[in-house]
Amino acid sequence: MSQFSIARRTGGPTRLLICDPDPAVRATVRAALARRDSLDMIEAADVAGALALLPRCTSALVGTVDPEDAVRRIRASGFVGTLVVALSESSVTDAVAAMRAGADDVVQKPLVVEEVMDRLLAATPARRPERRRRAARPLPRGGDFCGLYGRSTAMQAVYAQIERLAASRAAVFVTGESGTGKDLVAAAVHAASSRRDAPFVALNCAVIPAELMEVALFGREDAGAMDRAQSGTLHLDEITQMEPACQARLMHFVETGRFSPVGEVAEREADVRLVCATSRDPLEEVRAGRLREDLYYRLAVLPLALPPLRARGDDVLLLAETFLARFAGEEGRPMPRFTPEVVEALRTRRFPGNVRELQNLMRQVVILSEGGTIPPGLLAEPAAPEADTPGRSPEVFIQGWSEGHAWHGRVEPLAVIERRAIEAAIAAFDGNISLAAAALDLSPSTLYRKKLAWGERTRLS
Numbered sequence: 001m002s003q004f005s006i007a008r009r010t011g012g013p014t015r016l017l018i019c020d021p022d023p024a025v026r027a028t029v030r031a032a033l034a035r036r037d038s039l040d041m042i043e044a045a046d047v048a049g050a051l052a053l054l055p056r057c058t059s060a061l062v063g064t065v066d067p068e069d070a071v072r073r074i075r076a077s078g079f080v081g082t083l084v085v086a087l088s089e090s091s092v093t094d095a096v097a098a099m100r101a102g103a104d105d106v107v108q109k110p111l112v113v114e115e116v117m118d119r120l121l122a123a124t125p126a127r128r129p130e131r132r133r134r135a136a137r138p139l140p141r142g143g144d145f146c147g148l149y150g151r152s153t154a155m156q157a158v159y160a161q162i163e164r165l166a167a168s169r170a171a172v173f174v175t176g177e178s179g180t181g182k183d184l185v186a187a188a189v190h191a192a193s194s195r196r197d198a199p200f201v202a203l204n205c206a207v208i209p210a211e212l213m214e215v216a217l218f219g220r221e222d223a224g225a226m227d228r229a230q231s232g233t234l235h236l237d238e239i240t241q242m243e244p245a246c247q248a249r250l251m252h253f254v255e256t257g258r259f260s261p262v263g264e265v266a267e268r269e270a271d272v273r274l275v276c277a278t279s280r281d282p283l284e285e286v287r288a289g290r291l292r293e294d295l296y297y298r299l300a301v302l303p304l305a306l307p308p309l310r311a312r313g314d315d316v317l318l319l320a321e322t323f324l325a326r327f328a329g330e331e332g333r334p335m336p337r338f339t340p341e342v343v344e345a346l347r348t349r350r351f352p353g354n355v356r357e358l359q360n361l362m363r364q365v366v367i368l369s370e371g372g373t374i375p376p377g378l379l380a381e382p383a384a385p386e387a388d389t390p391g392r393s394p395e396v397f398i399q400g401w402s403e404g405h406a407w408h409g410r411v412e413p414l415a416v417i418e419r420r421a422i423e424a425a426i427a428a429f430d431g432n433i434s435l436a437a438a439a440l441d442l443s444p445s446t447l448y449r450k451k452l453a454w455g456e457r458t459r460l461s
């Protein structure tokens with residue numbers, strides 16, 4: 001049974017409107033849909049015609065010269081059905097604008113009818129009540145979901161999972177590579193839950209020195225994180241780096257809901273929901289003896305795995321556009337233009353540092369783009385740093401990034417620049433990793449990981 005017939009069963013008859021000025025496009029879609037007998041179809045050549053027919057339709061595929069305007073007018077008419085926009089090739093800006101105006105999805109021309117089907121099916125009206133509920137809830141930050149941007153199927157699944165597990169009191173265990181947004185997800189779990197008006201407290205176990213962790217968590221004379229998160233949510237980042245003694249105390253809390261501050265015998269209760277996270281493989285950490293097995297299974301009642309950016313399809317373009325707009329505004333510079341080469345470079349780059357890497361790259365792009373043109377070399381995959389020659393940096397001399405604009409200078413691979421920037425920041429803060437990380441807008445755990453990757457052992461500061 002097709003999902004169209006499921007939609008028909010749950011939301012009444014499915015009638016698709018296809019709106020496109022080109023009769024050949026309408027004929028292609030009509031011919032393909034005719035093979036699916038569970039679907040009615042009606043046609044319009046322009047938006048005005050579509051607006052007259054939409055009250056009788058459950059979903060619409062719209063191709064026009066001004067998609068953003070079309071989507072705005074269609075949504076303003078009160079149409080709440082599935083709305084997919086067909087765009088001419090490489091119009092990424094149009095795609096983002098159409099989605100922001102209220103489209104459920106976009107497809108590119110020339111239409112691949114099976115892809116059109118997939119996109120329409122992925123946003124069937126049966127799923128819309130869930131979306132409406134989400135939109136009705138006051139969200140604390142912008143983005144598609146509690147500050148998270150991304151509309152790929154992978155991220156839609158993450159949002160749906162957050163909504164499902166938000167209502168529970170059980171602990172959540174977030175895994176994902178560095179920079180995938182685990183901190184944001186932890187905050188989203190809190191924001192989507194009934195605890196959203198109580199405190200959200202976060203502790204990073206990789207940053208707090210081992211001897212201070214128990215005090216930071218359970219308090220001594222002053223309140224610890226557990227007290228401060230009362231009735232709310234406590235996010236323990238990089239949980240696998242928590243010392244065994246502290247893990248034992250945490251295990252006691254997980255089992256009994258009670259804890260005692262350091263140096264005290266009397267216990268007190270805490271109504272605190274735990275959201276733990278790690279960018280390591282937790283089972284490997286258990287095997288290596290760094291994470292207590294019993295604690296892991298108590299904390300991972302509700303596991304949530306974040307996909308790497310490279311598994312999120314065209315979210316990379318949406319995120320790039322979002323960051324570019326933000327940084328262009330902050331820097332008072334023009335919004336750089338997307339060209340087909342830029343789109344291709346973003347789609348093919350692997351982004352091992354995930355969203356954080358993309359974010360940092362987009363800030364560079366805003367600063368280094370001249371006249372709104374993005375130098376193509378800027379988006380190239382960085383060369384891996386040579387571990388055995390840390391002091392030497394391969395240097396490349398280039399001339400001219402864009403036509404008519406001669407630029408002479410020394411260009412180094414990003415990884416080399418990154419290492420130099422990190423080392424300078426650590427030196428500037430006398431070896432204090434936390435302060436250096438804050439100044440670099442990185443998480444301290446990322447800084448530790450990078451240093452470890454360069455073969456260095458660091459002292460917790």
Ligand SMILES: Nc1ncnc2c1ncn2[C@@H]1O[C@H](COP(=O)(O)OP(=O)(O)OP(=O)(O)O)[C@@H](O)[C@H]1O
Nearest residue numbers: 148149178179180181182183184279355356443446
């Ligand atoms: N989906 C997203 N939408 C918008 N911004 C995002 C998204 N995911 C991550 N970011 C941004 O990317 C940066 C890294 O995210 P975050 O710190 O949550 O990652 P992380 O997985 O916790 O990384 P680490 O394991 O290194 O601590 C932050 O600035 C965050 O705001």
